[in-house]
Amino acid sequence: MASRALNNAPHVSRAKREAVERAVRQLGYVPNPTARALATRQTGAAALVVSGEDPSIFADPFFARVIVGASAALDEADLHLMLCLAASDRGRKRVEELLRCRGADGVMLMALREDDPLIRMADEAQLPVVFGGRPVGPAPRWYVDVDNVGGAREATEHLVSLGRRRVAVICGRLDTEAGRARYRGYRDAVLGAGLDPFPPLQGDFTERSGAAAMAALLAEHPDVDAVFAANDNMAAGALRTVREAGRRVPADVAVVGFDDLTVAQVADPPLTTVHQPIEALGREMARMLVALVNGQDPTPLVLPTRLTVRASA
């Protein structure tokens, strides 16, 4: 019957297939995706959930680029992208509902906070879940992450190789795995060079917090000659503080960031930073999810980072 012709199933004669095609054109027939979804028990959509307590973290261009990558990969698998901002209570409720009633064929989870209830819910949900960036705690079954430890180590080693001896760190939030991993990488490199690591001075990944942390650093350790900031925003803030304090970058204080967002290129001086493949992160998350939806069992993926040297260090 018609259904077979439309889905190019076998056991359909050429004549019949053409007849159906003609009829489709004449009548302007379009299949109803909802009916198909009901019959096949597949919604044809994947959800990208961005957690975090503050909706404005989503304004970080990071997520937009993840989406670009994920969207392209989902397009290839003919899946729609549902975007869920789980910042508000309302938003979280709706994500919970989505997981319970299988409102999507699979879910990508990002920016989870520590002990995020979504982790448990995802665990109980009877549908594929891919994590973007490992959450704090035990590693989930399926995730895509970037090599935060390696990137931070490389960044710090670069500072050391420049002859710097008082290499400080401005950490990101330590209730995120990325924040912790980047501190570990820094620590590894400093210890490896026989230097003393600084204690984890914590920012919250914003420009402002980077500026504040840098001010504290300069006050407590006037002899600091290098800083690894756990992301570009904080590095930009640090740059500003150093400049305002009348010191030069990189002559007096060398600064390295992490992310390689636009801000790194337009900063003054342009920021040496750890490049991470953000679109690829989104793309690989989506591909992993598609594989799961298709019944395969992919393995977790850690994408490489790469130091990009510019003027700040």
Next chain:
Amino acid sequence: MASRALNNAPHVSRAKREAVERAVRQLGYVPNPTARALATRQTGAAALVVSGEDPSIFADPFFARVIVGASAALDEADLHLMLCLAASDRGRKRVEELLRCRGADGVMLMALREDDPLIRMADEAQLPVVFGGRPVGPAPRWYVDVDNVGGAREATEHLVSLGRRRVAVICGRLDTEAGRARYRGYRDAVLGAGLDPFPPLQGDFTERSGAAAMAALLAEHPDVDAVFAANDNMAAGALRTVREAGRRVPADVAVVGFDDLTVAQVADPPLTTVHQPIEALGREMARMLVALVNGQDPTPLVLPTRLTVRASA
């Protein structure tokens, strides 16, 4: 029957309602949204389509903030957000499909290029369509926009009020309505002050194009003492060029931008710019769409802009 109890319909006795609720809890019953969608002919989702030939324009934090606003408003109406990046051919095909087969209850359209085929498709589609920002050409039936003309006028008048007499402009893409409207606003203000408007020197809304345009400007009109750039990215580029040319901002050249994104705050010097309510734009688009889905007939909306004075002018 059960359906009535679950949807709090009338004509259900208290006893029955409680019995149903108990059964639901015991069995862990969750209604199937797909089946509901098929029966009600409502998908429970709204699509946000971002057109434009380059997927990377989506990386502009502008869209992320629109999404934050739209997502919040859709949450309130219990609609899911489907995000469609219509940059690739594949993406455009899928949006077309979405429109034709009513894969969503309504669609929000943004970043349309001139003569974008989506405009016609949206017209023919039998479902509510709200435009975010007017497209070039005749105004659509339903849209939300910001007051680009008024904002540009105010920005330019500010430069004039500072005593500047050679007020140049760096336009955005003139194949977008925002680009054109902002040039009109500039032109109105300059003419109103009895000065000569500069011809529309065109950039493409990127930092790099702003820098290049500023270089051309300085070469051709060394006496320029003020610039209105049609967005912050280009203004930041202009800032860089002015600095590199050894001139001071704002002493020698005053610069005003448009958008009030993060880049305006972290620029050196911080950018005087036209603030536009981006989250509100998203929110109002979503609300307008919800109204349409509910059978109401809302009127187009133009949101006000506001000049935010910082150090650059």
Next chain:
DNA sequence: GCTTCCAGTGGGAGCGCTCCCAAAGCGCAC
């Protein structure tokens, strides 16, 4: 000639809801 096989076809059942309709129950006025 007959059976055996299989590509091709038509007919429904079923997906899990909503919504309408008819029947039942019940109070009230006559």
Next chain:
DNA sequence: GTGCGCTTTGGGAGCGCTCCCACTGGAAGC
């Protein structure tokens, strides 16, 4: 007691697909 109008209840058609099953007829094998 009967008739009327109301709330409450159960039953089932229908949403538009997919997928299975039973059937047909022609080619191949004996």
